[in-house]
């Protein structure tokens with residue numbers, strides 16, 4: 001079922017590569033936006049020095065030390081961008097997901113009017129849904145670590161050896177990751193439900209997403225895990241390539257840039273494939289029955 | 299001196315001059331005393347594990363080696379720094395030391411119950427608390443004892459002191475208790491140093507360590523029988539008292555402090571380095587880092603002995619502090635140091651190694667060379683930070699000697715410079731420990747800045763001279779109390795030149811060192827046309843007419859032909875195009891230091907210049923058949939005190955290639971993190987316990 005969903009999803013994506021391009025272009029655009037307030041002070045500091053040449057090779061931490069110490073004027077601008085641009089990016093991704101889900105749910109090929117129109121059409125609902133999801137998200141992120149801490153205290157008291165805390169720390173990381181991805185899945189399937197049924201009750205959508213994810217946990221989780229693993233493999237490949245691209249040479253740097261962007265494009269491809277796969281999984285499962293069983297629909 | 303390893307075999311059991319009835323015998327470590335042995339202690343101490351109390355009986359034998367008649371003594375009661383929130387220590391620290399705090403009710407104290415002459419005369423009523431450094435009448439860390447009979451030059455006095463002490467909880471500012479773990483430092487009534495005609499006995503401050511005279515210590519510590527004990531000196535015997543306690547007898551010679559630790563949980567790891575036995579006392583949850591601790595201690599012992607001179611003691615004990623007791627970590631005592639780590643500390647984070655090498659280094663720069671850490675703390679911490687930096691680089695490589703993980707490679711020098719360039723000018727280095735502008739200023743001026751001063755000096759004098767300087771300073775001043783001027787005198791002598799110009803700026807001012815290449819200009823020289831030319835550079839240039847005098851060259855140049863070129867020689871049509879190049883170097887800080895300048899031309903020609911660095915700026919001009927490419931001042935980055943390396947060079951052409959590389963890497967990370975914000979989760983999660 002998982003593989004089938006992925007294959008279906010990938011077929012859908014191949015027919016609609018323009019969705020991937022749109023996601024990628026916005027990622028690139030926002031990357032450029034975040035780069036500009038960084039590049040200007042760097043250029044001012046080292047643009048006419050030997051460091052401006054040497055740093056084309058391996059990174060020199062003396063640069064970082066002095067940049068942090070002497071470019072203090074630039075740091076507020078950088079941090080202002082760092083706090084605002086990602087939020088706008090998040091909202092934009094949410095916006096675009098409406099169009100993407102709509103195309104995958106209907107099984108149509110990409111039509112700009114439909115894509116942008118449905119992006120706009122669902123945006124308000126997705127925002128409301130997002131707000132409703134925040135408590136779920138917080139609960140999944142914050143409660144498991146507290147639980148781990150409580151169990152530690154119960155078994156080993158208030159002063160456990162550091163090995164307990166260390167492995168407990170890893171357990172917390174794993175649980176927080178799981179919590180994060182569970183919330184993401186709930187949000188995804190809730191959005192799919194909204195698009196498929198033109199639903200306007202967001203709490204109902206959230207509940208559907210929640211029930212769907214947990215009643216089909218092996219499938220929903222398996223699909224997500226496959227995408228995550230694929231992402232990690234691509235990241236490792238990227239790092240292996242980037243590690244050897246250290247020569248201080250313009251061509252090498254251009255090549256590094258292309259590899260980076262290729263990697264980001266893959267990430268976007270994976271994300272859109274996940275959307276399509278999730279739609280396929282949702283449509284091939286008995287979501288309706290889940291709702292009927294829960295008494296929300298009659 | 300007896301050779302160390304054999305010394306531990308206790309070659310003789312002699313009747314001692316400083317006997318108490320209980321302590322009738324003691325071993326001898328050194329046949330001939332290595333130090334003047336002015337302050338000698340026999341202490342019996344019983345530990346109350348539950349109440350964290352110490353009950354002590356101390357016999358002090360103090361010798362007057364001064365030419366003065368002494369009619370009062372002064373003592374430190376360091377633990378009273380933790381007595382209440384009004385002590386000078388607490389007022390200065392706000393209750394926080396190295397980011398550690400005591401528990402709400404974790405106060406510690408020390409009380410002299412009785413102080414008597416060995417003749418039986420009770421002097422307890424003569425105790426008078428004094429505060430030589432401030433007006434804080436609540437501070438009880440120093441007391442004066444007027445004597446009924448004065449001590450003549452060459453005379454001595456014996457005092458019997460009963461005291462009760464409570465250790466702070468958890469360990470705070472180096473000393474204290476946490477449940478079953480005890481680290482006991484600064485714990486007994488300790489006599490000050492009579493020097494330069496007066497008592498040098500400062501209060502306990504947030505930013506000060508210690509100063510004491512050398513002597514012999516015989517200490518019997520009574521602790522639960524299952525406890526393991528580590529202490530200054532060598533263990534002579536352990537007596538089981540049959541009441542659930544055991545008494546551990548330690549003996550130390552030619553040391554100026556005594557600290558000990560005890561816990562039933564210690565796991566021992568032993569080894570040796572050269573002729574020194576090393577004993578590591580690990581916590582159970584760090585036991586698999588025991589070998590790591592041992593190896594770091596071996597590195598410390600071997601480098602220090604090879605570079606600076608003999609560590610005369612037979613042994614070294616390294617203590618790993620208990621979890622939640624890190625306030626006792628990273629500290630030095632004679633033959634006993636404390637370190638610190640956490641469970642599964644990655645090998646690439648060499649914090650335990652650095653701390654152990656650093657703390658062992660104090661056995662040279664605080665213990666053997668016993669400078670006054672109250673008044674001139676840099677002599678210990680600063681010189682030691684220099685040694686630490688050198689050993690880290692020599693042992694762990696120049697690329698990532700401190701941190702080598704996930705491709706991030708950072709050296710001790712990076713950390714030292716990071717700390718220094720943030721606050722280079724708050725104070726001079728030489729200052730009393732509690733008189734710096736801030737805690738941060740104390741830290742910068744006693745650790746990284748003096749280390750960078752000495753590294754700069756080393757690059758100026760050369761490795762061989764610097765090594766000789768350090769060895770001479772150590773050999774000449776071990777078992778003595780040197781001052782800053784003594785270090786400078788040794789430096790002048792060994793270097794064979796007056797270095798006062800350097801030390802005056804580096805140690806006694808807040809001068810900042812910063813040289814920069816301010817301008818680089820290169821221009822094609824226009825050929826003059828018309829009558830009556832005896833042309834010079836002045837005519838040839840349309841701009842910068844005020845800046846184009848050929849400077850008097852006090853310089854070394856490998857291209858001497860270029861400077862006096864005139865345009866006359868260019869009149870032939872087939873002569874190559876000539877270029878006028880100008881380099882302006884500026885001294886941006888007050889610190890004056892001779893610098894090397896490297897000027898590089900597009901055809902690969904390199905001109906090396908030297909400038910004494912005294913004036914505000916220096917102009918260099920060249921006429922060559924090639925354009926200037928760039929100029930750098932201090933091209934090899936030898937002047938580690940320079941607060942800005944990035945302005946040490948200037949290129950004629952803008953170099954955007956490095957800027958672009960940084961920009962695309964930054965952009966990629968931003969693209970990645972925007973799309974994968976959960977990635978941060980990994981770091982936040984791991985940083986919890988790593």
Ligand SMILES: [Zn+2]
Nearest residue numbers: 656660679682
């Ligand atoms: Zn230190």
